[in-house]
Amino acid sequence: MPLKVDHMTLLVSSLVKSMPYYDKLLNLIGFKKIRDYVWTDEDGFFIQFNQAKDGTSEYERYGAGMNHIGFCAPTPEFVTDVQKQMKEAGFLVPETQHRDGGVALFMKDPDGIRFEITYYPPGMAVVD
Structure with a gap:
């Protein structure tokens, strides 16, 4: 049996700049904040945020490492509602993308880390 992914830790350049973004986004997509900088889906998956160390390199979208979540x-409608509420909260949010009945929203946090929220119609592959 494959192991279940249980957590992800994101290092951000500024907790002060990044946390308002994540507080809004993670609440909108159903995560619960359990303490400062830690969120859970209440199904055993956690997202934790920490301050990146000074002098480390910035996130690069196509560099080695994570591309997006x-x-x-x-x-x-869930996708378009997240888009609307993030815009209303003052965050830069692009238009949704539509393909074969799917609706995708790719947003960037203050460090450029991309988050994808997508509706997949029945039969559509999650990854190509």
Whole structure:
């Protein structure tokens, strides 16, 4: 049996700049804040945030390492609602992308780390 992914730790250049973004986004997609800088889906998965060390390199989208984090939305309307609420909260949010009945939203945090919220219609592959 494959092991279950149970947590992810994101290092950000500024907790002060990044946490308002994540507080809004993670609440919108159903995560619960259990203490400063730690969120859970209440199904055994945790996201933790820590301050990156001074002098370390910045995140690079196509550099070695993580490219983006994807979350599956229950409906197309869920995706557009997240987009709307993030915009209303003052964050820069791009337009949604539509393909073969799927609806995707790719947003960047203050460090450029990309988050994907996508509705996949039945039969659509999550990754190509």
